[in-house]
Amino acid sequence: MNRFIGFIKKEFFHILRDKRSMLILFGMPIVQLLLFGFMITTELRNVNIAILDHAKDNYSLEITNKITSSGYFNLTENLQSEKEIEEIFRAGKANAVIVFDRSLERDVVNGFPGKIQLITDASDPNVANLVVKYLEGIVQNYQITLNRTTLNTVGIKPEMRMVFNPALESVYMYVPGIMATILMLVSAMMTSISIAREKELGTMEILLVSPLRPVQIILGKVTPYLVLSVINAIVIISMGYFVFHVPVLGSLVFLMVESILFILLALSLGILISTVADSQQVAMMISMFALMLPTILLSGFIFPIRNMPLPLQVLSNIMPPKWYIVILKNIMLKGVGVAYVWKETLILIGMTLAFIGLSVRKFKIRLE
Amino acid sequence: MSTSINIKGIFKSYDSVKALNDISLDINQGELFGLIGADGAGKTTLFRLLATLLLPDAGSIDMEGYDVVNSYKKIRNLLGYMPGRFSLYQDLSVMENLNFFATVFNTKIEENIDLIEDIWKQIEPFKDRKAGKLSGGMKQKLALCCALIHKPKVLLLDEPTTGVDAVSRSEFWQILKKIQQYGITIVVATPYMDEATLCDRVALLDKGAILQVDTPQGVVSTYRKALYAITGANIYDMMLLLRKYEFTESVFAFGQELHYTDKRDEFDTNQLQHYLKEALQQDVLVRSINPNIEDCFMALSIQKNK
Numbered sequence: 001m002n003r004f005i006g007f008i009k010k011e012f013f014h015i016l017r018d019k020r021s022m023l024i025l026f027g028m029p030i031v032q033l034l035l036f037g038f039m040i041t042t043e044l045r046n047v048n049i050a051i052l053d054h055a056k057d058n059y060s061l062e063i064t065n066k067i068t069s070s071g072y073f074n075l076t077e078n079l080q081s082e083k084e085i086e087e088i089f090r091a092g093k094a095n096a097v098i099v100f101d102r103s104l105e106r107d108v109v110n111g112f113p114g115k116i117q118l119i120t121d122a123s124d125p126n127v128a129n130l131v132v133k134y135l136e137g138i139v140q141n142y143q144i145t146l147n148r149t150t151l152n153t154v155g156i157k158p159e160m161r162m163v164f165n166p167a168l169e170s171v172y173m174y175v176p177g178i179m180a181t182i183l184m185l186v187s188a189m190m191t192s193i194s195i196a197r198e199k200e201l202g203t204m205e206i207l208l209v210s211p212l213r214p215v216q217i218i219l220g221k222v223t224p225y226l227v228l229s230v231i232n233a234i235v236i237i238s239m240g241y242f243v244f245h246v247p248v249l250g251s252l253v254f255l256m257v258e259s260i261l262f263i264l265l266a267l268s269l270g271i272l273i274s275t276v277a278d279s280q281q282v283a284m285m286i287s288m289f290a291l292m293l294p295t296i297l298l299s300g301f302i303f304p305i306r307n308m309p310l311p312l313q314v315l316s317n318i319m320p321p322k323w324y325i326v327i328l329k330n331i332m333l334k335g336v337g338v339a340y341v342w343k344e345t346l347i348l349i350g351m352t353l354a355f356i357g358l359s360v361r362k363f364k365i366r367l368e
Numbered sequence: 369m370s371t372s373i374n375i376k377g378i379f380k381s382y383d384s385v386k387a388l389n390d391i392s393l394d395i396n397q398g399e400l401f402g403l404i405g406a407d408g409a410g411k412t413t414l415f416r417l418l419a420t421l422l423l424p425d426a427g428s429i430d431m432e433g434y435d436v437v438n439s440y441k442k443i444r445n446l447l448g449y450m451p452g453r454f455s456l457y458q459d460l461s462v463m464e465n466l467n468f469f470a471t472v473f474n475t476k477i478e479e480n481i482d483l484i485e486d487i488w489k490q491i492e493p494f495k496d497r498k499a500g501k502l503s504g505g506m507k508q509k510l511a512l513c514c515a516l517i518h519k520p521k522v523l524l525l526d527e528p529t530t531g532v533d534a535v536s537r538s539e540f541w542q543i544l545k546k547i548q549q550y551g552i553t554i555v556v557a558t559p560y561m562d563e564a565t566l567c568d569r570v571a572l573l574d575k576g577a578i579l580q581v582d583t584p585q586g587v588v589s590t591y592r593k594a595l596y597a598i599t600g601a602n603i604y605d606m607m608l609l610l611r612k613y614e615f616t617e618s619v620f621a622f623g624q625e626l627h628y629t630d631k632r633d634e635f636d637t638n639q640l641q642h643y644l645k646e647a648l649q650q651d652v653l654v655r656s657i658n659p660n661i662e663d664c665f666m667a668l669s670i671q672k673n674k
Contacts, residue, residue, distance in 0.1 A: 006471030017459050202455035209419050209449040210472045367421040
């Protein structure tokens with residue numbers, strides 16, 4: 001036991017004295033979370049629009065009010081004629097212009113469809129698309145209330161409701177994803193690098209010749225990173241909760257248990273990598289390409305799995321983060337318990353055992 | 369005196385390279401044993417086999433009664449090993465390194481302080497310095513301290529003095545002599561022939577095979593030829609000339625002189641001296657000398673390769 005404590009003490013010295021690992025350990029999670037949370041967003045906010053109102057009647061006024069009060073749009077200018085439209089796009093003062101037809105009220109009252117034109121600056125097609133969708137939604141909504149008051153209901157309008165993430169906040173997506181990425185990176189990459197460093201600097205030779213058993217060496221390497229990763233998980237969850245208001249509806253304890261399971265899995269992967277890699281550089285490359293990219297791209301974190309081509313969908317099943325992200329979302333956003341995620345949990349446990357078994361088998365008690 | 373290490377018919381090769389070729393060797397308990405050989409002779413391979421880090425292709429090694437392959441766990445408890453490369457934690461201080469290795473071997477620094485006291489006195493002033501910031505000699509002393517911290521029965525030192533200045537080297541050997549008094553078997557590998565005379569016995573290793581095993585005096589006494597040292601102003605030209613000389617058996621450069629043996633059993637040194645003087649137009653001195661270990665090594669190496 002003394003040996004073990006001595007070994008862990010030494011590991012902590014290594015980590016705490018290396019500015020680079022400290023930065024990866026604690027700087028990166030916070031920066032990534034803030035980046036994804038604040039900047040990389042697929043939501044619409046504060047889009048500038050202009051209005052050319054030929055109608056100037058109750059309907060056009062009410063629709064204008066609905067649009068400006070939605071929170072997504074800023075009304076920057078009221079235009080007087082069609083000529084000004086191109087000008088305002090060129091000046092970049094608006095991303096969209098809404099034109100109300102002169103005969104809007106008359107058409108609606110007479111039962112004809114009223115005419116509203118949406119013109120968007122499609123030089124940024126993604127934003128243009130979003131703007132059109134949002135504006136359509138608002139007008140549609142208005143139409144529904146209109147139908148209700150006039151009692152002459154025509155047709156059935158589909159009503160959409162976004163559950164679990166009613167405001168479609170993308171940060172709800174990113175927090176579980178980032179948590180999986182960070183834990184994977186810290187646990188797997190850092191352990192594999194730290195074991196590879198012992199090999200590279202020749203200290204592994206001395207450790208092997210000492211009475212330390214392989215299990216003690218591995219556990220000694222893994223324990224500090226387990227502790228640090230748990231701290232990281234707590235930091236990410238609390239940042240998500242306090243900064244981005246991502247709820248944790250399920251049990252926090254259960255969430256931590258699942259996180260520790262995932263950390264263990266990542267750690268055993270790291271050990272497996274280190275049994276193959278002889279230098280820090282190789283360990284880092286393997287971790288980057290074999291872990292980081294699949295975690296980000298194939299886990300459903302950024303790109304929805306159901307939109308992938310079939311081979312990639314199949315491949316995504318062997319990505320541990322995929323299952324962890326499913327578990328996280330279920331616990332955090334849906335508030336469910338073990339009854340709903342036991343399948344994913346079992347998959348993670350199975351993977352962990354497989355990796356540990358493999359690394360123990362591959363760990364060399366000698367130099368060759 | 370009983371045997372500490374018994375090496376029997378060891379073969380070891382990496383891919384196609386034969387690193388060790390039928391090595392057999394007995395090393396006694398409490399002996400200071402030198403493994404002498406140039407780079408690539410197979411010293412490190414033999415050390416790693418002894419340190420249970422490699423498996424032999426054939427043959428067996430017993431250390432303190434344990435087989436290095438099957439009982440490697442036992443051996444790892446009674447072994448002190450210092451690899452050729454500095455292998456301590458550079459980002460830990462001297463004290464932290466020492467403490468770490470003490471805990472790894474389940475002991476405390478104080479328990480064996482008498483063994484390492486002399487070395488410890490020298491590195492103690494730097495005990496809070498990071499190991500990576502020590503000088504070459506200090507690093508080796510610290511590494512020796514760490515290898516000795518658990519009072520091993522066998523101490524393996526792979527080229528401990530390579531890259532260390534002359535003063536530190538002689539200090540290092542004095543320390544080894546002192547450690548030997550505790551009954552610890554010490555095996556040292558070194559490419560420096562002058563260090564061989566400081567060992568109790570040496571094995572001359574060349575291209576993975578043992579040339580000779582004897583005491584340093586024994587090795588020297590087996591040298592049968594008469595040896596001459598030749599000094600002059602231009603050593604290089606003289607060597608080229610002597611290589612073509614009809615009676616030359618061997619000629620090697622040793623620092624500022626040439627070591628020369630003649631094919632004839634009896635010959636007149638004055639005659640050789642005169643010949644060189646005439647040919648090179650410079651002062652030349654030929655004198656008879658006693659052979660050192662390196663001369664023996666060269667002679668044996670040539671003999672074997674013939």
